[in-house]
Amino acid sequence: MALMDLQERNERLFYKLLIDNVEELLPVVYTPTVGEACQKYGSIFRRPQGLYISLKEKGRILEVLRNWPEKSIQVIVVTDGERILGLGDLGCQGMGIPVGKLALYTALGGVRPSACLPITIDVGTTNEDLLKDEFYIGLKQRRATGQEYYELLDEFMTAVRQNYGQKVLVQFEDFANHNAFTLLEKYRANHLVFNDDIQGTAAVVLAGLIAALKSVGGTLADHKFLFFGAGEAGTGIAELVALEISRQGKVSVEEARQKIWLVDSKGLVVASRNEILQPFKKRYAHEHEPVKDLLDAVKAIRPTALIGSAGVGRSFTKEVIETMSSINERPIILALSNPTSQSECTAEEAYTWSQGRAIFGSGSPFDPVKYNDKLFVPAQANNAYIFPGFGLGVVISGAVRVTDDMVLAAAEGLADQVTPEHIDKGLIYPPFSIIRKISANISARVAAKAYDLGLASQLPRPKDLVKYAESCMYTPVYRSYR
Ligand SMILES: O=C([O-])CC(=O)C(=O)O
Numbered sequence: 001m002a003l004m005d006l007q008e009r010n011e012r013l014f015y016k017l018l019i020d021n022v023e024e025l026l027p028v029v030y031t032p033t034v035g036e037a038c039q040k041y042g043s044i045f046r047r048p049q050g051l052y053i054s055l056k057e058k059g060r061i062l063e064v065l066r067n068w069p070e071k072s073i074q075v076i077v078v079t080d081g082e083r084i085l086g087l088g089d090l091g092c093q094g095m096g097i098p099v100g101k102l103a104l105y106t107a108l109g110g111v112r113p114s115a116c117l118p119i120t121i122d123v124g125t126t127n128e129d130l131l132k133d134e135f136y137i138g139l140k141q142r143r144a145t146g147q148e149y150y151e152l153l154d155e156f157m158t159a160v161r162q163n164y165g166q167k168v169l170v171q172f173e174d175f176a177n178h179n180a181f182t183l184l185e186k187y188r189a190n191h192l193v194f195n196d197d198i199q200g201t202a203a204v205v206l207a208g209l210i211a212a213l214k215s216v217g218g219t220l221a222d223h224k225f226l227f228f229g230a231g232e233a234g235t236g237i238a239e240l241v242a243l244e245i246s247r248q249g250k251v252s253v254e255e256a257r258q259k260i261w262l263v264d265s266k267g268l269v270v271a272s273r274n275e276i277l278q279p280f281k282k283r284y285a286h287e288h289e290p291v292k293d294l295l296d297a298v299k300a301i302r303p304t305a306l307i308g309s310a311g312v313g314r315s316f317t318k319e320v321i322e323t324m325s326s327i328n329e330r331p332i333i334l335a336l337s338n339p340t341s342q343s344e345c346t347a348e349e350a351y352t353w354s355q356g357r358a359i360f361g362s363g364s365p366f367d368p369v370k371y372n373d374k375l376f377v378p379a380q381a382n383n384a385y386i387f388p389g390f391g392l393g394v395v396i397s398g399a400v401r402v403t404d405d406m407v408l409a410a411a412e413g414l415a416d417q418v419t420p421e422h423i424d425k426g427l428i429y430p431p432f433s434i435i436r437k438i439s440a441n442i443s444a445r446v447a448a449k450a451y452d453l454g455l456a457s458q459l460p461r462p463k464d465l466v467k468y469a470e471s472c473m474y475t476p477v478y479r480s481y482r
């Protein structure tokens, strides 16, 4: 709340504070505190920090967009609040997420604050507590679905294009699985869209896996990956890992997918399931006898890496981690669900139960852990490493579309920043303290790919893209008036 006030009162000072103290303040402005702020948003509400577009505005969204005082927008982060972190449907109290993500766009990626627009689309909520809450700030009705929902989103996308042109990046954030994949597929061919939960998370995890394999040995194709959770994050990562395996080994993506297994709420996803699987799961439904839970799936598949993104807290039990550790000398354990309460295990559990052998990363931050007199520093495998730099790369190149190759370039750009010293310390990411440097490098890789693919409209192409990215980054200094 104090930081929200500061952001309102003195934006430059807010960003100066955030940039200079990024490791300390990231967990406040962002995950995990932002999750709690969303849960309590109605009662801590001071001023609308972003733009609300509700079902009632159907037919005049363009007019609503024009009410926003800043006219030159480069990045929009939009949510409909249906899946806020792993906390479920928080309706229009999800606004904390676009606001927090865009604060990072500026602090970590250097996009000007005035060019950032947080938007929440309010189509109601299924959250009974919020519907009964007198302080709930949104529409008190059940969520619109189907045609009514998709028409509103269509009108929104058209209005954005009409008002800001085709070079504004629209980042979808924390939509429920069933809409996230559909919206991305629907708009990616003709609009400049990026889904952070699918593509941003995929890039950060792929980069972490590439770094982790420098300790474990072998290439991606030499290993097996087991995903607990087959939603946006899980299948997004799976697809990007498969793409990278196929590029490295010059094999088909179908063949690469054989290295990847998914576990969902019904157990291992296998070909013999007698239900209609969603297309994004069906690709991973390999031939195997049914396995009903995670522990048995670990025993059956014997993966190198276990990647959790189901939003089910404490699902990596002692037995699961001990089994991973009996299979692998250095088991890779990624507990990606947010916030901390939903994390599949804690850092301490991962290190203790693996007797200090786990390469551990988590979506939410954990403090370093002392085990047997040795200090272990957990990695924060959060898309915050990717989206600010990715967005900056899109902006500076004037890219008109986002492609998988650009997402892959971002992952490689991050992996390149991991030095042998980091690897020696067991780190799979560089520290957040140098995030602006990391973002500039990621942004250069993304921009380079956009230029190579003929998708960049900002011509001529700058010679040194890293330097150029750095020169474009917003820094919070007071102007001299003399
Ligand atoms: O916000 C975060 O910390 C990461 C993320 O996108 C999510 O959990 O949905």
Ligand SMILES: [Mg+2]
Residues within 6 Å of the ligand: 085, 173, 174, 196, 197
């Ligand atoms: Mg998210």
